[in-house]
Amino acid sequence: MPTDKQTDAPPRHWARFWGVRGSIPTPGHATARYGGNTTCLEVRIQDQIVIIDAGSGISPLGSTLIDEFGASPLNLTLLNTHTHWDHIQGFPFFIPAYIKNNRIRVLGRDPKPDSLKSIFKIQMDGNHCFPVPLEAMQCEITFEHLEPEGQTHFQLGDISITTCPTNHPGGCLAYRIDAADSSLVFLSDHETEGQDEERIVNFIKNTDILIADTQYTADEAAKRRGWGHGCSKGVISLALNAGAKSLYMTHHDPSHNDDFIDGMLADARKMVPLSSNLKVFSATEREKISF
Numbered sequence: 536m537p538t539d540k541q542t543d544a545p546p547r548h549w550a551r552f553w554g555v556r557g558s559i560p561t562p563g564h565a566t567a568r569y570g571g572n573t574t575c576l577e578v579r580i581q582d583q584i585v586i587i588d589a590g591s592g593i594s595p596l597g598s599t600l601i602d603e604f605g606a607s608p609l610n611l612t613l614l615n616t617h618t619h620w621d622h623i624q625g626f627p628f629f630i631p632a633y634i635k636n637n638r639i640r641v642l643g644r645d646p647k648p649d650s651l652k653s654i655f656k657i658q659m660d661g662n663h664c665f666p667v668p669l670e671a672m673q674c675e676i677t678f679e680h681l682e683p684e685g686q687t688h689f690q691l692g693d694i695s696i697t698t699c700p701t702n703h704p705g706g707c708l709a710y711r712i713d714a715a716d717s718s719l720v721f722l723s724d725h726e727t728e729g730q731d732e733e734r735i736v737n738f739i740k741n742t743d744i745l746i747a748d749t750q751y752t753a754d755e756a757a758k759r760r761g762w763g764h765g766c767s768k769g770v771i772s773l774a775l776n777a778g779a780k781s782l783y784m785t786h787h788d789p790s791h792n793d794d795f796i797d798g799m800l801a802d803a804r805k806m807v808p809l810s811s812n813l814k815v816f817s818a819t820e821r822e823k824i825s826f
């Protein structure tokens with residue numbers, strides 16, 4: 536008897552947004568639809584669970600992973616773009632890190648080797664956001680330094696991961712995740728003005744999903760040169776030149792409420808020429824996308 540398994544099967548690869556806000560968590564009724572948590576993305580690809588950034592969104596992700604896996608050990612890879620607070624502040628509240636037999640491999644940039652761990656440690660030193668030290672985390676946790684300026688390439692099982700420095704004060708890494716049949720690029724935080732566009736376009740080339748920092752409108756970006764964030768105009772230019780299939784705008788500004796982001800999305804879609812197949816969305820907390 537023929538089955539419809541092929542169409543019923545879940546997508547092989549998917550990602551879920553757990554935090555789409557830039558700079559500072561922004562709870563409240565005005566941001567409830569897109570969400571107020573800072574940056575965190577869960578990526579499920581083949582048998583890997585990859586997390587990009589540990590903003591406040593990693594806290595609800597942790598609870599969801601525990602609900603899904605129960606007492607089974609978790610093997611997680613956390614890719615950190617950079618250590619600004621909005622990309623690490625949720626880590627002390629990530630419950631799977633306190634559970635023995637779980638493994639967390641943290642990889643990220645910092646100008647000095649070994650300083651990635653020390654920055655995660657400092658935010659848990661009792662003077663900052665948390666009363667319990669990093670050592671209280673019972674999981675097996677390792678920190679690996681990635682080259683801050685050049686591209687690094689490494690494998691995670693059959694998955695290929697490549698980094699690319701972005702245009703951001705203090706530095707930041709974008710990540711490209713490639714499986715045999717699909718790819719995703721996470722490009723936050725990145726100022727499109729003053730960038731080496733060709734270098735970024737080559738990095739994004741033909742990706743299925745581009746998730747990119749579009750914190751500002753073009754007017755705001757003009758007034759905030761050097762702040763290290765993108766605008767939809769610049770990011771759409773990158774996506775079109777690179778032949779990306781879908782663009783998800785993220786790192787929403789804390790001052791932008793849901794209606795404002797709706798307006799930014801409508802404006803962004805108007806910038807896509809009719810001849811292009813590029814699809815443009817605004818990233819929404821807890822939204823699951825397949826690729």
Ligand SMILES: [Zn+2]
Nearest residue numbers: 557558621724
């Ligand atoms: Zn940020």
Ligand SMILES: [Zn+2]
Nearest residue numbers: 617619703724
């Ligand atoms: Zn930043």
